Amino acid sequence: MHPFLSASLILSTADLGIDAGEFRLSSRDIADGGTLPQAQVFNGFGCDGDNVSPQLSWSGAPAGTRSFAITVYDPDAPTGSGWWHWTVVNLPSNTTSLPTGAGSPGGLLPEGAVQGRTDYGQSGFGGAAPPPGDKPHRYQFTVWALKVDSLPLDENASGAMVGFMLNANVLAKATLTATYGR
Template sequence: MTVTSESFQAGERLAPEHGGEAFGVSGGRDLSPQLSWGPLPEGTKSVAVTMFDPDAPIPSGFWHWGLADLPGDTTELPAGAGSGDDALPGDAFHLPNEIGGRQYVGFGPPAGTGRHRYVFAVHALDVDSMRELGATPETSLAVLHFLMRGHTLARGIIEGWASADE
């Protein structure tokens, strides 16, 4: 499954508006980027989307965004879809990011930590709802990934980067 974005090209720097206001990113608006994906494999019943920074200066990395239960025929999210559950189709819902919010929180790598990769992943799932597996809007993104094990038909990623040092 291929993931693309009108907001950034794979491997390129993310625009300031996708940065986090809470992290003091100049121009940061916590605006989730536009994402498109496909083709979805046969049997896809729902889709989940996550954003992770594996280069955060903590052992577990940093989860910036996660949502579950997008309808199984969803193939894109517009820019800003991470603003809250009202911006999502069907019964989709956001899960808490690392700062406790249930929405997209933009990048904000600390000075002195170099380039950080931001991995946007789209997961095609064989269940109608992650709620069937025990996920709720309070479930952590780490637990969501554990619950998706064995139910992921395909996964596609696109990476961008940001740095406070460049």
């Protein structure tokens, strides 16, 4: 991983001089530390999941938050650079949740929200699909509180580009992690 991104990923809000309080992420569909259900498993790559983005809710964003972003990342993918399963940016600052299926085709995202390209090669949510026999992979669902109203990204933005822009504009982030193996 690039040293700038690695250092940025461990930067806390306290390091930035920001009082983020209790910025939290939760879900009715997935449990932090639990196993992903079939609903959040990819339909392809040898998997027969439903490929539906989970419901997500967040609270306690720091003062000055002007927009939010969501990422889903698998750091255990055997690629040398992990795997981006979902990126959505430009969620308005008054957004505090996304319903189940918001990142799926026909899903309900707030106006102006943009889903970037996953490592499956398309925009929108792409569920878990670790190689058979691999140890269970971690899937990190992260909400990012940002200091800008929007990021200049479109549906062709790669996970790396989205990650770079998020790290350059983050006020706080909250993550829940679930696992999946086959």
